[in-house]
Amino acid sequence: MEQITVLLQDPAAWVALLTLVVMEVVLGIDNLIFISILTNKLPAEMREKARRIGIGLALGMRLALLGTVAWIVQLTTPVFELFGHGFSWKDMILIAGGLFLVWKATKEIHHNVDPVDQEEDFIASSASTTFASAIGQILLLDLVFSIDSIITAVGMTPHLPIMVIAVLAAVTVMLVAATPLANFIEKNPTIVMLALAFLLMIGTTLIAEGMGFHVPKGYIYAAMAFSALVEVLNMFARRKRERNRAVAKATASSLH
Secondary structure (H helix, E strand, O other): OHHHHHHHOOHHHHHHHHHHHHHHHHHHHHHHHHHHHHHOOOOHHHHHHHHHHHHHHHHHHHHHHHOOHHHHHHOOOEEEEEOOEEEEHHHHHHHHHHHHHHHHHHHHHHHHHOOOOHHHHHHHHHHHOOHHHHHHHHHHHHHHHHHHHHHHHHHHOOOHHHHHHHHHHHHHHHHHHHHHHHHHHHHOHHHHHHHHHHHHHHHHHHHHHHOOOOOOHHHHHHHHHHHHHHHHHHHHHHHHHHHHHHHHHHHHHHHO
């Protein structure tokens, strides 16, 4: 309690908290996009429950990892060397998670763009995506994103209370944004493709990070934000064209 009181009186601690909250929210976007896409493949009555369980697991996993900070720090220690690069447990977890994301995103993109087997793929995908399998896949990615999130937190501040508050704030934002984001993705098919492209890029970045190639996350999120802005402009343009066509059709009908 005394430590928390001291931190509350320290301006540097407030700056660290604000910075870490923003960072954790940004890192949570990757997790949230995956949860939204995956749960949208479930029956409508199961989606909300799956999202809440997935985000709850993300919170539980992050808090559990915070309780083992000393062990988390050791995950960055190289355990073997290959091609001149020392691979740690963190590297191997990031590579495994990245490969899974690349495989999953590629599979979903194929389902969306293949005009021949689209109906069969949809039926097969719906049949294979059960509640249990969705939760299992979310749990796997929660682990990857949680380890990345906590290692980032450890690197930014040594104070555990600040880490806990930042994680709770980030997961709260995820919980509030989950359903609106999932509904928005479902109602806008082109957004699905954009979100899958984001997952593909995130997966590739995780693999690169695991292989020792540091990719500044600012570049990744700037590219994502720019692409999202372009898509929003396209959506406005499409809706305006649809309104114009509807007005023209109504005018032509009234003349006849």
